[in-house]
Amino acid sequence: MEITVAITGASGTIYAQRTLQLLAASGDVESINLIMSGVVPTVARVELGVDLKNADAGRVNEWLGLPADSKLIRVWRLDNLAAKPSSGSNKQAGMIIVPCSMGTLGAIASGAGTNLIHRAADVCLKEGRKLVIVPRETPLSTIHLENMLRVANAGARIIPASPGFYHRPQSIGELVDHLCFRILDQFDVTHSRHSQWTGNEVT
Numbered sequence: 001m002e003i004t005v006a007i008t009g010a011s012g013t014i015y016a017q018r019t020l021q022l023l024a025a026s027g028d029v030e031s032i033n034l035i036m037s038g039v040v041p042t043v044a045r046v047e048l049g050v051d052l053k054n055a056d057a058g059r060v061n062e063w064l065g066l067p068a069d070s071k072l073i074r075v076w077r078l079d080n081l082a083a084k085p086s087s088g089s090n091k092q093a094g095m096i097i098v099p100c101s102m103g104t105l106g107a108i109a110s111g112a113g114t115n116l117i118h119r120a121a122d123v124c125l126k127e128g129r130k131l132v133i134v135p136r137e138t139p140l141s142t143i144h145l146e147n148m149l150r151v152a153n154a155g156a157r158i159i160p161a162s163p164g165f166y167h168r169p170q171s172i173g174e175l176v177d178h179l180c181f182r183i184l185d186q187f188d189v190t191h192s193r194h195s196q197w198t199g200n201e202v203t
């Protein structure tokens, strides 16, 4: 499958990193269109200590631990409104926005987007394709909540960046993966299923 992944300037760049790594490792995904908003390098530097400024595919591969010559991920510039994900005629499985800032959420909810992330999300909604949004903010204003309801009513799936604890995570990695597994489940993408509830936990 071909899928678009957008990273925006909300806290939680690590969710994007793991989602991309898990998509790459799944064997189910042939091509990933990656779009990053302008604030991502700042958040990535603060949270992960990595430099994603003007990152090309080679730099992204290095960040994700993929082979340097991997062609899996194609990086599209945010201002390139002629990019592949900007047209409904380009058939894709859908799009994941992880993490999604309230700014990007608002732009999508208003239908008045200005960049490639907004446009690609708009395309998913109008074409009836999967759009998975992973919002991150706290507390949430009524504007944020109304925007989530608006995009959910338009067909988006909201997966808040609020990890569960019922699988007893022993590390931040396990905490993050648990949420990323839920994201992958929306596209039936293969993962380890580790932390999946079996029903045998409570006897």
Ligand SMILES: Cc1cc2nc3c(=O)[nH]c(=O)nc-3n(C[C@H](O)[C@H](O)[C@H](O)COP(=O)(O)O)c2cc1C
Pocket (backbone or CB within 6 Å): 007, 008, 009, 010, 011, 037, 038, 039, 040, 042, 043, 046, 100, 101, 102, 103, 104, 105, 136, 137, 138
């Ligand atoms: C370190 C850092 C953390 C941030 N965390 C959040 C957040 O969790 N949620 C949010 O909506 N905005 C957050 N912001 C603010 C957004 O980056 C800002 O609103 C930006 O305009 C969003 O633009 P974008 O949607 O194009 O990425 C954060 C900014 C920085 C620098």
